[in-house]
Amino acid sequence: MSRSEPGKVAERFAKDLINMLNRTVCEGAFVGILERPDGMVVFGTELRRGQRPQPIPMRTRGGVPCWLTVSGQVFLDGDGYLTVKKSNFLVSAGKPALELFHYDYERDKIGYPDAHLQIFASGEAWDELLLASGKSGGSVSKLHLPVGGRRYRVALEDIIEALIAEDILEPQAGWKPVLERSRDDFRRRQLAAAVRRDPSTAVAELQARGYTVAAPDQALVGNVVQFSKTRLRRRLGRRKPPER
Structure with missing residues (x-):
């Protein structure tokens, strides 16, 4: 089946993700896309037709398994630019894999920041604060911590670099320029979008x-x-x- 124009652009986007992941912290990672009738294109790690995105293993230093799940939706806006409707970068660890944190973005989200971080953690001070606000103990993961908004949100490359810097991941040789080029491309696209929306x-x-x-x-x-x-x-x- 031939690709639609949104599908072709999203396919290039997925290939760029595959290249970045496999040249930095993964081996054999795959990012698939699925086109919807409404023009939206779904993407995700190990995404196959009829399935959901799956976690992919990342290279770790200490031998404890660490996983990454990437998922989201993109579409072409009125000017023909590939636009993210929503995205999710989830990091988990162990066997079975337990969630550690995830960065989410959802365009025009109601009630919470469009771009936010959720952490799976606990602590007495957190519990005291959350219980006093009417929430349940251990519900830190329910907090939506803002991370830069629509234009300046955290990139996947930032997350990978942070895990490398903390000696959690064992990167491929020559990973740094690959990561930097990929992140620069993302930031230039964000800058261009910001200029289009606010030329004055x-x-x-x-x-x-x-x-x-x-x-x-x-x-x-x-x-x-x-x-x-x-x-x-x-x-x-x-x-x-x-x-x-």
């Missing part, structure tokens, strides 16, 4: 730094005029000078 702030900052920024219609006219002049010069350059 981008214009103001560029002008403050000495750039001259033209409105879209003026820029278009200028480009057309410059293009016409360039074509004219090229055409005249190929001709013999007119006789006097």
